[in-house]
Amino acid sequence: MPRVGVFICHCGHNIASVVDVEKVAAYAKTLPDVVVAEHNLYSCSEEGLGSIKKSIEENKLDRVVVAACTPRTHEPLFRKICEQAGVNKYLFEFVNIREHVSWIHAKEPASATEKAKSLVAMGVAKAALLEPQQETESSVIPRAVVIGGGLAGLAAASSLVAQDIETELIERQSELGGILRNVAIIGPEFEDSKKLLDSYTKRLTTSPKAHIHLDSRVTAVKGFVGSFEVTVSEKGVAKKIPAGAIIVATGARELVPMEYGFGNLPGVITQLELEKMLAKGQIPKRAVFIQCVGSRQPGREYCSRICCNVSLKNAMRILSADPTASVSILHRDIMSYGTASERLYRQASEKGVKFMRYGLESPAKVSKKDDHLMVDVYDETLDESIGLETDLVVLATPMTSQEDATEVGKLLKVPLDKNGFFLEAHVKLRPVEFATDGVFVCGSARWPSSAREVICQGLAAAAKAAIPIRRGKVVIEAITASSDPERCAACGNCVAACPYEAIEITTIDGKRVAKVNETQCKGCGTCVASCPNDAMQQRGFTTNQLSAMIDALIKSTVEGT
Amino acid sequence: MAEFQPTILAFCCNWCSYAGADLAGVSRLQMPSNVHVIRVMCSASVKPEYVMKAVSQGVDGVLVLGCHIGDCHYMTGNHRTAKRIPLVKKLIDDMGIDEKRVRLDWVSAAEGEKFQKVITEFVKEIEGLGPNPLRGVRF
Numbered sequence: 001m002p003r004v005g006v007f008i009c010h011c012g013h014n015i016a017s018v019v020d021v022e023k024v025a026a027y028a029k030t031l032p033d034v035v036v037a038e039h040n041l042y043s044c045s046e047e048g049l050g051s052i053k054k055s056i057e058e059n060k061l062d063r064v065v066v067a068a069c070t071p072r073t074h075e076p077l078f079r080k081i082c083e084q085a086g087v088n089k090y091l092f093e094f095v096n097i098r099e100h101v102s103w104i105h106a107k108e109p110a111s112a113t114e115k116a117k118s119l120v121a122m123g124v125a126k127a128a129l130l131e132p133q134q135e136t137e138s139s140v141i142p143r144a145v146v147i148g149g150g151l152a153g154l155a156a157a158s159s160l161v162a163q164d165i166e167t168e169l170i171e172r173q174s175e176l177g178g179i180l181r182n183v184a185i186i187g188p189e190f191e192d193s194k195k196l197l198d199s200y201t202k203r204l205t206t207s208p209k210a211h212i213h214l215d216s217r218v219t220a221v222k223g224f225v226g227s228f229e230v231t232v233s234e235k236g237v238a239k240k241i242p243a244g245a246i247i248v249a250t251g252a253r254e255l256v257p258m259e260y261g262f263g264n265l266p267g268v269i270t271q272l273e274l275e276k277m278l279a280k281g282q283i284p285k286r287a288v289f290i291q292c293v294g295s296r297q298p299g300r301e302y303c304s305r306i307c308c309n310v311s312l313k314n315a316m317r318i319l320s321a322d323p324t325a326s327v328s329i330l331h332r333d334i335m336s337y338g339t340a341s342e343r344l345y346r347q348a349s350e351k352g353v354k355f356m357r358y359g360l361e362s363p364a365k366v367s368k369k370d371d372h373l374m375v376d377v378y379d380e381t382l383d384e385s386i387g388l389e390t391d392l393v394v395l396a397t398p399m400t401s402q403e404d405a406t407e408v409g410k411l412l413k414v415p416l417d418k419n420g421f422f423l424e425a426h427v428k429l430r431p432v433e434f435a436t437d438g439v440f441v442c443g444s445a446r447w448p449s450s451a452r453e454v455i456c457q458g459l460a461a462a463a464k465a466a467i468p469i470r471r472g473k474v475v476i477e478a479i480t481a482s483s484d485p486e487r488c489a490a491c492g493n494c495v496a497a498c499p500y501e502a503i504e505i506t507t508i509d510g511k512r513v514a515k516v517n518e519t520q521c522k523g524c525g526t527c528v529a530s531c532p533n534d535a536m537q538q539r540g541f542t543t544n545q546l547s548a549m550i551d552a553l554i555k556s557t558v559e560g561t
Numbered sequence: 562m563a564e565f566q567p568t569i570l571a572f573c574c575n576w577c578s579y580a581g582a583d584l585a586g587v588s589r590l591q592m593p594s595n596v597h598v599i600r601v602m603c604s605a606s607v608k609p610e611y612v613m614k615a616v617s618q619g620v621d622g623v624l625v626l627g628c629h630i631g632d633c634h635y636m637t638g639n640h641r642t643a644k645r646i647p648l649v650k651k652l653i654d655d656m657g658i659d660e661k662r663v664r665l666d667w668v669s670a671a672e673g674e675k676f677q678k679v680i681t682e683f684v685k686e687i688e689g690l691g692p693n694p695l696r697g698v699r700f
Contacts, residue, residue, distance in 0.1 A: 096583075423670055499637045529641070550570065558568050
């Protein structure tokens, strides 16, 4: 008989303020095979893990169920503690009562508790039927591919090369540097961007480990962590690059505005156009910056984070070059996060930059008057309308996702958020990682980021990508499929269903049967559902285990009422 | 008689819809508490037998949620799901059970709001249909 231990997590107030954790634990004790049911304030804390381990040992548990948050972030942690207590990590089952219960039924504590009970019953039913598994290992191709040769990609590639890892840098343009090539000075410390880009580029061009592909695009990606095959079209010629890890550093682009007469009124320009002017030494006598153009409004709700700092930087550049210049910044909220930027904001005020707050409902009006531009704005703080004569109107538009982000996402099988930026596995617990092993993200492809943040993320992505490559091997999760030769009738349905050509019909002991190639199997279970004879089973998701979960649900709900 | 509270089972694939459900949680999107999620690696691994079993034993509704077509973590897994589940619906219908009790939909990892919408709509739909006539029937 299996000996199941159930551990219900309070997650502080996160779960326990909605779900009656003690009631769920008491219910769990009544379930078949359950030897012990406990509840912990924070199961994932050192104390919580320690008490789970102790309980496994004291109660001689051979199956462990934790009802807490999501397996997508915390399963490895609890599996590890099982292993430490001498229980095979595949004898662990996770029940999600936070994301799937307390957080989404916050105002229905009674029914949330009932649902948590059912989910625990389902988890216990599956756990009792779990079997220990042996993991296999596969080797890792000691090469990384970095997609995108902007600052993020350069930082990541330089770090990889410094770690002695063969690195292929794929850049779609004919030059490295990305969007930063159009920005001469980086805020808030006024650094020379060319110097920065040159130092990175030099590190790569002088390293025998770095291989730069310009005018190149990724056209196909196959494989999985440790053995990807990235097809690159370089100047129209297709090349196949084997790699162990992939970093997405495709950046973002400046939104081209539709508002304020952009495109019709000369003198109405974007931030990047201003960067080019300033780089050429063209200093306007009078300039008005308008913030949040095309962002923080219905349809594009997000704050692009960096535009306020960019405007502050450029306002200061104008005033440093010509202290008599007149500069105004029309904003909805100044977002100068970070000490250096906050200092810059203060300095800008002291130098005489005029800050005026406008509302979403009353945007400024830009018109042409004689040989200059006129900006009419309603200043919320002063509660009056103000007319500003100016030579230049600079529209601070947000960074938006790359045009082909969806396409890149599909090639790599990684998700985008609703704004089209790449969605990492977890912002706090797994930054710069995708849920898909071996694929990482950094820079503004992830979210509009400052140059410093981009570099940090590039280094972080490189550090994470280096882990499997330096180890030289990856562990394959033991969720692969296998066929029971006794039941298999060699119909071949599974062979046709498998997306990886991992199954073949072969002869074993004189009988024709399906056989799964374990190193090719990715554990999707498609073959299982196509088997008419129940011969094909996926480890950790067997038909017995899933049927037991359905039975437990019926028992605790339909039959319980 | 107490108000009808449907029992609903949802199969969510690990990579898209389970992650979408997690995102709904992280975003604190509120929804009815009738839906119980079973995590599978791919929606294509959901055997028709699971759906038939659940429905024939009185579960009021079954959802199968996967990645959008083209986004499947296993390349073409969900193409199978897209073909298979409509057939299951037909079988359910042949059994004399409203095929609306089984629904297939796509929810990406970024679609917490869609998850909330699908759950809310489906629960409402099942409430409208009333209890599964096979509830309590012993075969």
